[in-house]
Amino acid sequence: MRMRFISSMISVAVAAAAVTVVVMLSVSRMQGQGAPGAASAPPARIGGKPNFSGIWQANNEAYWDLEAHEARPAAVTQQGIYPYEYARVAAPPVVALGAAGGIPGSIGVVQDDGRIPYTADALKLRDENAEHWIDRDPEIKCYLPGIPRAMYMPYPFSITQSTNKVHMAYEITNTARTIHLDKVEGPPADTWMGHSVGRWESDTLVVDVTNFNDKTWFDRAGNFHSDALHVVERFSLLTPDVIRYEATITDPKVFTRPWRIAMPLYRRMEPNIQLIEYQCIEFAEEFLYGNVRKTPLVSHWESDTFVFDVKRKVPPGDKFYEWFRK
Amino acid sequence: MRRRLTWTAIAVVAIVAVIGLVRVSPVALRGGTARGAAQVTDWGEPDLQGIWTLENDTPLQRPPRFANKEFLTEKEREALDQERSELLGRDRRVERGTELDVAGAYNAVFNTVRPTGRRTSLIVDPVNGRLPPRTADAQKRDADDRTFRLALLQATDTCKNKMAGCTGGTYNPVPSPLLSDLPPQYNTGRMNRHDNPEDGSLGDRCMAGNLPDLPNAFGGNYIRVVQTAGGVSMFYDTGQGQGFQRNIVMNGTPHLPPQIHQWVGDSRGHWEGSTLVIDVTNFSPKHDFLGSRDHRHLVERWTRTSPTTLEYRVTIEDPTVWTRPWTIAMEYAKQSDEQNRIYYEPRCHEGNYGFPSLMLSARIAERDYAAHRGPNPATKDNATDFVGVEENPFNR
Numbered sequence: 001m002r003m004r005f006i007s008s009m010i011s012v013a014v015a016a017a018a019v020t021v022v023v024m025l026s027v028s029r030m031q032g033q034g035a036p037g038a039a040s041a042p043p044a045r046i047g048g049k050p051n052f053s054g055i056w057q058a059n060n061e062a063y064w065d066l067e068a069h070e071a072r073p074a075a076v077t078q079q080g081i082y083p084y085e086y087a088r089v090a091a092p093p094v095v096a097l098g099a100a101g102g103i104p105g106s107i108g109v110v111q112d113d114g115r116i117p118y119t120a121d122a123l124k125l126r127d128e129n130a131e132h133w134i135d136r137d138p139e140i141k142c143y144l145p146g147i148p149r150a151m152y153m154p155y156p157f158s159i160t161q162s163t164n165k166v167h168m169a170y171e172i173t174n175t176a177r178t179i180h181l182d183k184v185e186g187p188p189a190d191t192w193m194g195h196s197v198g199r200w201e202s203d204t205l206v207v208d209v210t211n212f213n214d215k216t217w218f219d220r221a222g223n224f225h226s227d228a229l230h231v232v233e234r235f236s237l238l239t240p241d242v243i244r245y246e247a248t249i250t251d252p253k254v255f256t257r258p259w260r261i262a263m264p265l266y267r268r269m270e271p272n273i274q275l276i277e278y279q280c281i282e283f284a285e286e287f288l289y290g291n292v293r294k295t296p297l298v299s300h301w302e303s304d305t306f307v308f309d310v311k312r313k314v315p316p317g318d319k320f321y322e323w324f325r326k
Numbered sequence: 327m328r329r330r331l332t333w334t335a336i337a338v339v340a341i342v343a344v345i346g347l348v349r350v351s352p353v354a355l356r357g358g359t360a361r362g363a364a365q366v367t368d369w370g371e372p373d374l375q376g377i378w379t380l381e382n383d384t385p386l387q388r389p390p391r392f393a394n395k396e397f398l399t400e401k402e403r404e405a406l407d408q409e410r411s412e413l414l415g416r417d418r419r420v421e422r423g424t425e426l427d428v429a430g431a432y433n434a435v436f437n438t439v440r441p442t443g444r445r446t447s448l449i450v451d452p453v454n455g456r457l458p459p460r461t462a463d464a465q466k467r468d469a470d471d472r473t474f475r476l477a478l479l480q481a482t483d484t485c486k487n488k489m490a491g492c493t494g495g496t497y498n499p500v501p502s503p504l505l506s507d508l509p510p511q512y513n514t515g516r517m518n519r520h521d522n523p524e525d526g527s528l529g530d531r532c533m534a535g536n537l538p539d540l541p542n543a544f545g546g547n548y549i550r551v552v553q554t555a556g557g558v559s560m561f562y563d564t565g566q567g568q569g570f571q572r573n574i575v576m577n578g579t580p581h582l583p584p585q586i587h588q589w590v591g592d593s594r595g596h597w598e599g600s601t602l603v604i605d606v607t608n609f610s611p612k613h614d615f616l617g618s619r620d621h622r623h624l625v626e627r628w629t630r631t632s633p634t635t636l637e638y639r640v641t642i643e644d645p646t647v648w649t650r651p652w653t654i655a656m657e658y659a660k661q662s663d664e665q666n667r668i669y670y671e672p673r674c675h676e677g678n679y680g681f682p683s684l685m686l687s688a689r690i691a692e693r694d695y696a697a698h699r700g701p702n703p704a705t706k707d708n709a710t711d712f713v714g715v716e717e718n719p720f721n722r
Contacts, residue, residue, distance in 0.1 A: 043369075046369065158573060160559035163367075165552045167552035167559045174571045177670070183664055185664065185666050187671075272579050274582075277589060281533055282531070282533060282612075285523045286523075288682065289685060292682055292688075293521065294522065294692070
């Protein structure tokens with residue numbers, strides 16, 4: 001009897017322990033939510049505020065051009081046989097990409113009248129920037145993207161939201177920014193990514209970004225700013241998996257008035273989503289330093305001009321080529 | 327009887343359940359020994375957040391003269407501090423106008439010299455504080471690599487004058503045919519040749535960020551930790567603008583597939599009591615840690631040991647390099663959140679004029695040599711800069 005009593009005690013205890021383990025697991029599973037790369041939706045609120053933690057990505061064409069635009073054949077074009085703007089053709093630096101090098105059209109993300117209110121001089125510079133995109137876009141050199149550009153590049157980013165800091169880590173060039181909800185000293189010099197100080201307005205995270213240098217762009221269309229840039233961002237949840245992102249851009253040296261962009265940022269829903277390094281410094285080396293190699297690999301000097309060779313080798317057995325040969 | 331049995335069973339269930347909960351409950355963490363409320367987050371996980379740095383210098387390996395000594399006395403630390411502050415990395419000029427004089431680009435203004443730490447070595451396992459023996463293959467790789475680098479120096483004054491940079495090599499006025507050869511493996515260090523970007527060291531290329539992040543004279547070793555419920559994010563400010571973001575996956579999923587390699591590996595973390603344990607694999611074959619590349623496996627243990635200290639222990643395993651795993655321990659000290667002295671910028675890359683200049687100067691030197699206007703570039707040393715290193719008391 002005593003024996004049976006003890007053994008039933010043991011089995012009860014074992015069962016209870018098992019139940020406890022299951023409970024513990026589910027507790028820790030729940031605590032595991034909200035992590036960048038977590039399998040399911042994060043806890044809705046953290047520190048009494050909406051929890052933006054997770055991995056997000058814009059899904060639009062703003063990284064090509066913030067303004068509304070129609071599709072075009074390439075990022076760098078030249079006049080074709082017609083003198084019309086709409087009949088330009090892909091230019092040599094990007095022609096080898098063919099249709100994969102085309103730029104998708106977009107309804108644009110600039111609010112109100114859809115145009116960026118440049119001063120007359122600044123507009124001229126913007127158009128020049130677009131024409132010299134290859135030489136001037138900091139993205140091509142793997143330089144830090146700046147804010148707001150980092151928010152809508154075609155790479156995911158993660159948000160780790162605590163009570164005093166909101167940390168944003170970007171897949172592009174493994175960079176990050178910390179949004180300070182508490183009091184901090186500003187940076188000692190101007191920065192590429194800005195100095196971000198946040199506050200809550202009800203359930204909206206409002207971020208004041210200052211201390212910029214004049215070296216970042218807004219997109220691949222030459223849209224730019226000066227070191228007087230001031231960005232005010234607003235993050236609010238449209239649904240648990242969609243953030244409404246808005247940025248008001250002020251820069252009296254370049255724009256005639258403040259202007260706004262707005263777009264949704266979508267949660268990456270893949271259960272195993274995580275940031276994969278995109279360490280582009282190395283990817284830009286051939287572009288940046290190919291001209292000082294002892295023996296150039298993909299390019300050569302013609303007097304003072306460095307020329308990237310674009311050769312398209314017709315594969316053997318290509319029917320058109322065989323006809324041409326005949 | 328039956329009733330009593332039931333009650334006993336319920337009591338047992340309750341006790342077991344309580345024991346079970348105590349083991350994971352935040353209350354338990356809060357109530358643990360010497361752990362203040364500030365060390366648990368609002369959502370009940372151990373709180374590692376803040377800006378952290380290493381406030382002391384400790385050599386990786388125990389200096390031979392401290393063979394059986396794990397800790398230094400206060401007096402020994404003072405003596406070492408005195409010696410190091412007088413010598414290490416100071417602006418010690420060699421004969422003015424010589425190559426070696428201008429080769430020393432980094433003096434004490436650029437280099438970080440911290441007070442000597444308590445430990446005689448970062449390595450705590452093996453207990454002798456020294457790196458375990460290297461495998462035969464690793465030794466062969468080391469030797470091949472050294473032979474190649476020395477060959478590139480053989481016709482220079484560095485070898486002629488038997489400087490530290492030529493240790494193990496001999497002077498030969500005829501430049502080596504290896505000058506136009508590929509290195510024996512993908513290059514990560516500085517060599518006396520600037521034919522290609524790939525000839526540069528990862529540091530010169532602004533790609534030196536690595537794990538584990540050992541204390542280095544080039545500054546940094548700052549980390550910011552930000553946590554959310556079930557998530558940890560770390561930014562490393564290290565190596566004068568070669569910092570990186572580290573994303574730690576905390577959802578229990580397995581490592582990335584083996585074809586994905588990353589500079590700082592793939593970090594997968596979980597909590598063991600109050601310790602954050604991170605398993606790191608998937609390292610890149612193009613990054614090097616003491617000869618260890620894509621076979622490196624780290625197990626890191628991060629523990630908040632007091633409101634102001636964070637213990638970091640990492641076990642490093644790579645059977646292609648060392649005959650056994652080894653462990654280092656470091657103590658990070660908390661820095662002021664308000665002063666916010668951690669810098670994600672300026673980054674090395676955006677201001678990297680030095681690296682293309684090394685290659686451009688090499689092209690100019692070749693052109694001048696071809697036009698009989700300058701010396702044979704193969705007789706010049708643009709790679710080694712060892713002024714003062716031989717005096718570092720940590721190396722004795």
